[in-house]
Amino acid sequence: MKDLLWAAEYSLLDLLKYFSFFLIAFNFPIYKKKISVPIYFVFSMLCCLLYFEIRGGDRWLSGIPNLCSILFVVLIEKGKRVKGFIYMAVSWIIMDLLSTLSKMLFYAMFEDDCYLYGALVGRPLWDKVLVLIAPMIYHFLMNIIIKRKVDYYLSTSQLGVIFSSFIGGLFIIPALGKMVRRKEYDPKAYVIISVAMLGLLFLFIAVMVWQSFVVNRNNKMKQDEIKYQYMLKAQSDYFDGLKNDQEKVRRFRHDVRAHITALQKYLDEGNTEKMQEYLACMQKQVDIDQTKKYTCNMAADAVINDQTKVMQDKNIKFQYEGCPKIREEISDYDLCTIFYNLLKNAVEGCEKVEADEKGVDVKVSNSGEQLLIRVENDTIMKDKIIDGDMFTTKKDIKNHGFGMKSVRAVVNKYNGFYSNKIEDGKFVAFIAL
Template identity: 25%
Template sequence: MIIYNMILCFLEVLKYIFISDMFFLRQKRKFNNIILPVSLVCVAMGIVAEFNVVNYLILYTLFVFVQMAIIYENVNPKFMLLTLWSVFIITLLDEMTRVIIEVLMDYKKIGNHLIERFMSSLITVACLLSLSIIIGKKYRNRIEKVGIGYYIFFLGLTIANTFIIVFFKEYVFAQIQVDNVALVYVTFLAMSIGMFIEIALVMMLAVSRSDYKERNELNQKFLEEQKNHYKYLEERERETKLFRHDIRSHLNVIAEGLRKEKYDEVGKYIESICGQIENFGNVLTVNNGIVDAILNRYYSEAPKKNVSMCVKGQIPKNCKIEAFDLCTIFSNVLSNAIEAASKSENKSLEVKCGYKDNKIVIAVENDYDGNIKMKNGKYISNKKNTDYHGYGLINVKRSVEKYSGSMNIRAENKFIVNILMYNR
C-alpha cells in the first residue's frame, strides 16, 4: 500500500510539472539534483498518507509546495499562487475522471477504489500533457505576463468551483434517487466542463487585457521613438542653418589668414570647421526610415555614455517587416547594448544589417562587464526598472518569430545578438 501511495505521489509531481510548464517557461533543476530529494518527499508522503497522520489536504498542499521548490528555480509569489491554484484545478480534473471511471467500473462490475485512483491520475496526467503540448511556447509567454491580481482571482474562482463540485458529488448527487444513474453522472460532468470553460474564458480575458496593455505600451514607445527622431532632425537642421549663416565669416577668416600667410593657423581653423561639420552632418542610414530613426537616436546618445557605435550594412528597400516590429526589435536590442557597453572597459558597439534573397539578418555586438543576469533560463537586463526584466527580449523574440525567424544570443568576449527573419 505504501508503494502504491508513492507511485501516486510521483504521478502528482508530473501533474504539477505539466501545469507549471503550461504557464511558465521555467528552468528546471538538473535531473540528478532533484531525483533524490523528490524521491524522499514522495516516500514520506506515501508513508504519512498510509497512516493518516495529519489532515490530508494540508499535507498534500505542503507536499506540492516542497516538490515545486525542489524542482524549479527562482520560486516567486506568482509561481506559488499558481501552485496553490493547481491543487484545486487538479482536484477538479481528478473528480471528473473519477466519475467517468466509476461509470465504466460499475458497467463492468469490477469496481475497485485503488484502481479508480490510479486510473484517474493517469488520465489527468495525459490530459495535462496534451494541454501543455497544445498551448506551446507562444501562449506560455503571454500567460506568464498576466498580473498577479489575476492569479489571485483565478485561485478564488477555482477554489469556489472545486468546493461546489465536491459538495455536489459527495452530498447532493449521493442523495438523489433516480432510476437512470447515468443522468446524474452526465449532469455532474456537464457542471465540471462548464466550470473549466468558465475558468478558461476568464484566463483568455486576462491574457487579452495583458496583451492590450503591452501593445499599448509598445505603441507609445514607437511614437516616442518617432518623436525623438524628429527632435533629432530638427536639432541637426538648426545647427546646419547656424553654420550656413556663419559660413561667410569663416571664409573671411580663412582668406585673411592666407593673405597674411598664417598657414598653420589657417590649417587648424579648417580642421575645427571640419569637426563641426562631422558633428551635425553625419546621419546614419540603412535604407529604412524607422530603423534610421532608431539608429540615429542611439548613435547620438552613445557618445554621452562614452560608447563608440558603428553601423554597417543595409535593409532591403522593399522591407515587408512591419514598422512596429522593427521598432520593437531595434529599440530593445540597442537599448540593452548601449547600457551594457557603457559599463564595460572598451565601450564599443557594432550593428550589422544585411539581406540576401528573402532573408534579413541583424547582428548586434557589444562589450560588457562580464556580469550577466539570467532568470528562468532567459537573459535579463541590469536596468533599474525591474518590472520589465526579460520582457524586452521576449518581445523581440515574438516579433522575430512572426516572420518565421530566429534569435540567437551568446555571451562570449562580447555580448552578441543574431537575428534572422524572412522578408515576407
C-alpha cells in the first residue's frame, strides 16, 4: 500500500508539473468542459498505478506521466493540437531538466546533512514541488511585471532544435539522475554542471521568448501596413465616388430643362407609359446614392462603402442603423480597424451560409459619450465560444486571428468593452468605446 501511495504521489506531481507549465507558460485554453481535467488526472494516475502493479516496481515509471501528458493535448482546441504536442515536448524538457538539476544542487549543498539529503534528493516529492514554483515565477515575470503574454511562434529551424533537444533530453536527463543517486562526482562538479545546464536552459527559454516577441511584432507591423494601405485605397475610392456623384448632379442640373420639356410633352399628350419610361431612364442616369454617409467620419464611411460593394457582389443584404457622435480622441485609423475587421468577418461568415437570404446588420449608437457598435451576421457556427473568443474555422490558422486581435487592441486602447456570441443563428459582435 505504501508503494502504491508513493507511485500515486510520483505520477500526480509529474503530471502537475507538465500541466502547469503547459498552461501557464504557453497560454493554452481548455477547449473541453472543465470536468474533463480532473477526469484526465484520475485516468492518468490509474494508468501509472496499473503499470506499477504489473511491473512490480518503479522501473520506467517516470515515462508513464510523459505518455499520459500527450492525452492532455486532446483537451485543447482542435486546430492547435499539433502545436500543443510540440509545446508539451518542450514542457517535458524544461520541467524534467529543472527537476534533475535541482536534485544535483541539493546534493552539492546538503551532502553532509543526511536528513536533508534524504528528504530533498532521496524522495520525489520535494524536487517536484520545488519545480512547480517555476511556472509561477514565469507567470509573475511575464504577466505581472512585464505585463505581456507571449504568443510563441516556432519556425522550422526552431522545431528542429526542439526535436534534437527532446531526443538529447531522453539520454541526458536519466544520466544526470543516475549521477545524483550514485554520488559519482565531487559536489563542486555537480554545482558546475547544474549552473551550466541551467544557463543553457534559461538561454533556450529566453531565445524562444525573444523570437516570439520579434516575430509577433513584425507580423503586427505587416498587418498594420496592409490595413493602412487598404484604408488609403478605400478613402481614395470614397472620394472618387463623391466626385462622380457631384459630376452626375452637375450634368443633371445642366440638362434638367431639356428633361422637363420632354416630360411636359408626354404629360400634355397623356402618354403616361412613355412618361414612366423616361422617368425610369432618368433614375438610372442620376444614381447619386451609391456613395453613402454612415458615421459622419469619411475614413470609416469609405471602409463601410467598400465592404457594402463586396456584399452586393456576394448577394448579402446589408442594413445599417444609426448616426453616432464619435469622440475626437478616437482616431480615424482605429475606427477603420474596427469596421473593417468586423465587416470582413461578417462577410466571411455569411459566405459559408447556403441560404438564399443572408445578411449583415450594423447598429451604431451612443450611450452618453460612449460609442456603441453592434454587428450581426448569419452564420453556420454553433456554440464555438470560450470566454468570448471565437474559434476560427479557417484552414490557415497560422495567419488567422490578427483581425480580431487588432479589434481587441483598439478596444483596450480606449478602455472599452468587446464581446461576441451566437444568438438565433447569428454571430453578434458588440463593442463599446
